Amino acid sequence: MRQSKKLGQCFLKDKNFVKKAINRAEITNNDIVLEVGLGEGALTKELAKIAKKVYVIELDERLKPFADEITAEFENVEIIWSDALKVDLKNLGFNKIVANLPYQISSPITFKFLEEDFETAVLMYQYEFAKRMAGKPDTKEYSRLSVAVQYNADVEFICKVPPSAFSPKPDVNSAIVKLTKREPKYHVKDEEFFKKVLKAVFQHRNRTIKRALIDSSHEIEVDRDNLKGILEKIENEFDFTQRVFKTPPEKIGDLSNLLYDEIANLE
């Protein structure tokens, strides 16, 4: 079978990284595990040996021979032939996720996972994406993605994975990340609005919060002059002179709440 670049088909060959991912997910025989991307089943087989049940979502039906071999050996594996972004995950009842993700869907699949109720997810991403997920304020990796993912999960960067661990070798480095789902550490009045504020300010991560907001006022759907008026009114309630990349997530939460109330007053 010719592996598809478009589907991110770089299969994991180095067993050490398979073991590492499974160890860090602390899989036991009580766990129901979700995997996205069967490939040739390198992760699936090892998961199936330990977990109670493994659901694997795979888009490419050309991989059926590998699936048939695995389901013949392991009764606890169920393959869902579909686009993972379109599957309703709600009814599967998994508590852990382990996957070497197709990198082209990294962002939407991660946010889809974060809407679900799970304990831990051990996931493989492109290295730079993984670093941004784990990014802390005042570092070059701190981004909209860092704040959005860390809103309801702890992110632990586990290790870098070199191209030589895969076949065919990808052009980029990869990394394993562990997500532990938890309640948000700060209160956000409106999560949709918070996402818009994140998008607005991180478009200009080196600018001050004030400048970034004014330059991206369209993202929060407020007229530029109205926004300037709002910022003048609340200038004593928030440090608008701080640079975006130095502003901690909970402060961006405060900013979102302040703006949310003021914009509601405009309407």
Ligand code: SAM
């Ligand atoms: N788990 C295997 C491994 O570690 O060797 C395969 C990982 S490979 C990086 C990604 C897999 O995801 C491929 O098998 C690919 O066909 C599949 N895939 C790509 N896009 C997908 C999607 N939208 N939904 C489900 N599977 C997808």
